[in-house]
Amino acid sequence: KAGxxxxxRYLIKTRGQQVTLSCSPISGHRSVSWYxxxxxxxxxxxxxxxxxxxxxxxxxPGRFSxxxxxxxxxxxxxxxxxxxxxxxxxxxxxxxxxxxEQYFGPGTRLTVT
Amino acid sequence: TQLLEQxxxxxxxxxxxxxxxxxxxxxxxxxxxxxxxxPGEGPVLLVTVVTGGEVKKLKRLTFQFGDARKxxxxxxxxxxxxxxxxxxxxxxxxxxxxxFGAGTTVTVRA
Numbered sequence: 518k519a520g521x522x523x524x525x526r527y528l529i530k531t532r533g534q535q536v537t538l539s540c541s542p543i544s545g546h547r548s549v550s551w552y553x554x555x556x557x558x559x560x561x562x563x564x565x566x567x568x569x570x571x572x573x574x575x576x577x578p579g580r581f582s583x584x585x586x587x588x589x590x591x592x593x594x595x596x597x598x599x600x601x602x603x604x605x606x607x608x609x610x611x612x613x614x615x616x617x618e619q620y621f622g623p624g625t626r627l628t629v630t
Numbered sequence: 631t632q633l634l635e636q637x638x639x640x641x642x643x644x645x646x647x648x649x650x651x652x653x654x655x656x657x658x659x660x661x662x663x664x665x666x667x668x669p670g671e672g673p674v675l676l677v678t679v680v681t682g683g684e685v686k687k688l689k690r691l692t693f694q695f696g697d698a699r700k701x702x703x704x705x706x707x708x709x710x711x712x713x714x715x716x717x718x719x720x721x722x723x724x725x726x727x728x729x730f731g732a733g734t735t736v737t738v739r740a
Contacts (some may be wrong), residue, residue: 521672550728560718562731571696573727607672617722618663621672 519544521622523608524588529601529628535596538625542589542610549591550619554605563606567614588620595627603629633657636731644739651734653719654701660722660723662702664693667716667733671736676704709738 527601550564551563563592564577566585583593589610595602605626609619637652653662661680665673679695679702686693686710690713692705706713714737720730 552730559732560720562727562729565727573725575727609672615726616680617661617720617728618675619665619673619720619728620675621665623670624672 521610521620523622527626530598531630532598534598537592537594538606540591540608543620546610546612547589548611548614549585549608551593552607554607598629600629616620634729634731636734640735642737643709645711648707649709650703650705651717653731658687658699662719662721664704665718673718711740712739714738
């Protein structure tokens with residue numbers, strides 16, 4: 518079975534721009550979660566999607582948003598980028614809501630200049 | 631938010647030595663997971679512990695869940711250079727969000 522894939526793997530953007538990251542979960546996994554990982558804050562939960570609906574959200578500003586499609590693929594969007602948004606963005610899939618075992622993709626390294 | 635504290639923050643040992651990393655909280659967790667993350671990659675799930683007092687073994691790795699389900703430990707016997715990585719514990723909070731500890735960076739020297 519193919520693992521979680523994320524595109525792109527690396528991205529460089531300028532302050533004020535917006536960015537969209539993409540995630541394809543493991544086949545059969547219906548829940549997709551997004552995390553931000555930085556050296557200072559560690560791994561922080563952004564949001565979780567299941568059946569195309571956001572089921573849970575972390576403590577991030579409204580500039581961070583996401584969506585899930587009917588095939589369980591997910592995208593996250595960050596608008597009006599700030600320098601502090603530079604991070605590794607990780608997508609993880611799990612079988613269903615309430616199944617906390619996360620299967621992570623390789624991440625997208627976002628650098629904001 | 632239920633916090634998970636991991637210790638030590640860094641650990642450097644020689645190949646063949648044993649090591650233990652800890653994951654502690656003041657809150658009770660219904661389950662805890664352990665992940666290993668290598669540079670440039672996403673975390674990989676190692677194990678889930680669910681029952682208080684549970685011990686799980688994965689080859690040279692032994693995971694233990696505390697009786698009160700507030701803490702967990704990971705013990706590696708005869709460490710190898712391939713065990714190098716960031717070890718993360720994680721558990722679901724009352725808000726159903728998964729919280730991660732800050733991690734223990736383990737370096738195994740050849």
